[in-house]
Amino acid sequence: MLDIKRVLMSAKSHKRGDVYPLETPRGATLDPDRVLPEYPRPTMVRPAYTMLNGYWEFAIRPIPEEYRHAQALSTGRVLNMLAAAPEPERYDGRILVPFSPEAPASGVGRVLQPDELLWYTRTVDVPDLDELERLIVRFGAVDWACSLMVDGKPAATHVGGYLPFDADITDFARGRRSLRLALCVYDPSDAGVQPRGKQRLDAGGIWYTPQSGIWQSAWYEVVSAVHVESLALNGAANGTLRIEGALADPHGLLREGDSIDVVVRDHEGRDVAAARLPIAGRRVRGAIDVAHPHLWSPGDPYLYDVDVAVCARGLLGRQDALSSYCAFRTAEVKRDESGVARFFLNGSPVFIKGVLDQGYWPEGLMTAPSDEALVHDILAMKQAGFNMLRKHIKIECARWYYHCDRLGMLVWQDAVSGGGAYSPWHTSRKPTLVKASWDRFRDDTPRHRAALSSGSADYRREWLETTRDMVLQLAGHPSIVTWVLFNEGWGQFDAREMSERIHELDPTRPIDATSGWYDQRCGDYLSQHNYFRPLTVDCDRRVPVGYAQERGNRAFVISEFGGWTQAIPGHTVSPYSYGYGNFPTLDAWRDAVRRTLDEAASLEALGLAGYVYTQLSDVEEELNGLLTYDRRVNKLA
Known part of the structure; x- marks a missing residue:
């Protein structure tokens, strides 16, 4: 019924009016000089990095005239627009990164419109680099399309509001003590067709305040000239650890026979598996076995530490080294003993x-x-x-x-x-x-x-x-x-x-x-x-x-x-x-x-x-959470 x-x-339905200020206990202690300081990517941790969270300068400007009357710009036209847009002669004020301008914590409180561009700029110190090191600037996520410039010169473009992107800015950094980064962002929100989630310009009900620009952490790090770009470690319940990775090699230093070393350690720091895997065409694929693996589950979330190092002769004895972690478990849907299809973890129905x-x-x-x-x-x-x-x-x-x-x-x-x-x-x-x-x-x-x-x-x-x-x-x-x-x-x-x-x-x-x-x-x-x-x-x-x-x-x-x-x-x-x-x-x-x-x-x-x-918490007008939006009240407790 x-x-x-x-x-x-x-x-x-209704038209949303003004919203009241609200803050979680964690937001109340937000320190602008130390915003989200933790290393943003725990599956690939390197020691030499500098966080770029904190205050940047921002500006909001109209998109160029020739693009203003299009209903939905193609991705190609968006990138052309970003490349042609002139950087503002002056900026409007400060924005606290990584909070988008629509978020109260950003200090801006302004919804970017589909006919506007959002600009960021910041000057960063340049670390000392030798000839076998690279400087990579990383953004956890920027919504939606963006163009990065370094000292006024194009450096990189990216499309996609929910995934990270990197830019190698080494060639700009050689011989410099500082660099000025400028990021130009276009985000039409739901006036466009791009993946956007629950964001809507006319927010209300199940649709939430739109947001634009940098909304996850930014940082830069120094890496070796040959370095791991991506890494996935997938452990099965039988103890097999599948390793897939991609490497960057801008200098063409990789040679036949170069490899990566992988070492797996348990909670006591003991080596439980190790392997040297060949690099083929800047990619690594392989598997190693851990005997009698301690399986991961919600009741026992056991993680193994993993060290990875690139062994490339062109690095002259240096290594790109990073730390990660893995776990062993199997997830599948299959029939139980009664013939009913269920979710199974490590061979048992859950x-x-x-x-x-x-x-x-x-x-x-x-x-x-x-x-x-x-x-x-x-x-x-x-x-x-x-x-x-x-x-x-x-x-x-x-x-x-x-x-x-x-x-x-x-x-x-x-x-x-x-x-x-x-x-x-x-x-x-x-x-x-x-x-x-x-x-x-x-x-x-x-x-x-x-x-x-x-x-x-x-x-x-x-x-x-x-x-x-x-x-x-x-x-x-x-x-x-x-x-x-x-x-x-x-x-x-x-x-x-x-x-x-x-x-x-x-x-x-x-x-x-x-x-x-x-x-x-x-x-x-x-x-x-x-x-x-x-x-x-x-x-x-x-x-x-x-x-x-x-x-x-x-x-x-x-x-x-x-x-x-x-x-x-x-x-x-x-x-x-x-x-x-x-x-x-x-x-x-x-x-x-x-x-x-x-x-x-x-x-x-x-x-x-x-x-x-x-759902987990209230969100804006949706008040069906087990927790209040500010997380100060657990309604179910």
């Missing part, structure tokens, strides 16, 4: 008890105010009895995944959605009212792609590139046990083909191809959202296609449900409230939440493989 009252509550995690904070929006803020959310959910966080339509900073790895929290990682303006009928109203539509709407025809806002070839290309790079960037994190490709039809297209491509790229993790509705009989889960009907288990009667067909039934999960709302006075940013339920007291809300969670857990005996409760 459809709950009409909840449906009507979900359909409420019932998924998850929470939807948007990753937003009042002072930083998508940027956590501190490393402690990341840890707080993970521990709060772990202590509440959950074993999984579904990182929703966002690629988080690398340190969040590191904390999930070391604290023992499973992660379902969403791809970032985008495309044109979403159709409320196709993405919300029709599937809400007509459940039969959930598995009767193809996503591989031009007309249906247009209905799902994925008609743009630029969007489809960038979605695939971003998702592929996401998988490659995050592959070494043992906490990540499922990739989620599409959510509620937002920008969905060709889910069967995309599942096959991601499975080919990473066959070690299950895939949730279509979370919510518009199932295409692919992936490892039949994944439904259920906010408006009694919770039930739907048998997967449709024969799966592609690689999933080998295993027969897919596991059934309720990948979103709940959403009960409770406002806590003094801990909200808006007078408006989005969510479901109208409880007279906090105790009544707690009873409803616990009853709903118990109801979902009881379905395990009927074949449910797991659930995802909505």
Whole structure:
């Protein structure tokens, strides 16, 4: 039976007004001179680095006249625009990096518009470099497209708002004591078609304040002329550690027979495995075995330390050395002894008890105010009895995944959605009212792609590139046990083909191809959202296609449900409230939440493989969190 009252509550709309200031305990102690000082990339740690977080100068200027009247610029035209844009003669003031100008912590409080460019500049000291060293400047994420200049000269461009990019600025640095960096950013938000997640210019309800520019840490580091650019360490439960990496060699120093050394150590510092792996065409692929591995699990998140060193004769005895870590575990979907498809970790079934995690904070929006803020959310959910966080339509900073790895929290990682303006009928109203539509709407025809806002070839290309790079960037994190490709039809297209491509790229993790509705009989889960009907288990009667067909039934999960709302006075940013339920007291809300969670857990005996409760915290007008937006009140405690 459809709950009409909840449906009507979900359909409420209004124009957002002013928001109230709100701050987490971690934001209250934010030190502008020491903003997020931790090394940003725990899977590839080098000793010689300098953080660039802190105050930069910023300016906001109109885009060049010839680009102002286009509805949606192609990626090529955006890069041409960035290359042609003149740097401002003066800047408007200071911005606290890595907080975007829309975030209160940035000190700007200004929403970048689709017809504007955002500029940053900062002068940095240049470390002493010898002829076999390189200087690399790194950005954790810049939303969306950007061009980096050094002392007024082009240095690098990047497209993609959720993944890191690097620029080798050595040739600018030789013989210099300082350099001036300037970064020009263009971000149309939802006026464009690029992957953007939950950001919307007209924010409200389930859509959040847009943000632009630098929103993850920036730093530079000194590396060897031959150095590791990327590294993924994937350990299986049988003790096999797969190693994949790519190297940079701008001087052409690599020779046949050059290699990397890999040493694996346990918690007592003892070497448990070591290997010398050959470098072939600037790539490394290989495997080493650890006897009797200590397996990783949420209850025992055991990590091994790993040291990696490049042995290249052209480096004249020097090495590019870095430290990392790995774990051994296996994640898969298969049938249990009763023939029911379930999620298995290390060969044993695990019932998924998850929470939807948007990753937003009042002072930083998508940027956590501190490393402690990341840890707080993970521990709060772990202590509440959950074993999984579904990182929703966002690629988080690398340190969040590191904390999930070391604290023992499973992660379902969403791809970032985008495309044109979403159709409320196709993405919300029709599937809400007509459940039969959930598995009767193809996503591989031009007309249906247009209905799902994925008609743009630029969007489809960038979605695939971003998702592929996401998988490659995050592959070494043992906490990540499922990739989620599409959510509620937002920008969905060709889910069967995309599942096959991601499975080919990473066959070690299950895939949730279509979370919510518009199932295409692919992936490892039949994944439904259920906010408006009694919770039930739907048998997967449709024969799966592609690689999933080998295993027969897919596991059934309720990948979103709940959403009960409770406002806590003094801990909200808006007078408006989005969510479901109208409880007279906090105790009544707690009873409803616990009853709903118990109801979902009881379905395990009927074949449910797991659930995802909505959600970890309040976010702006969404007041359905287990924690308040400022994280000062745990409503469930």
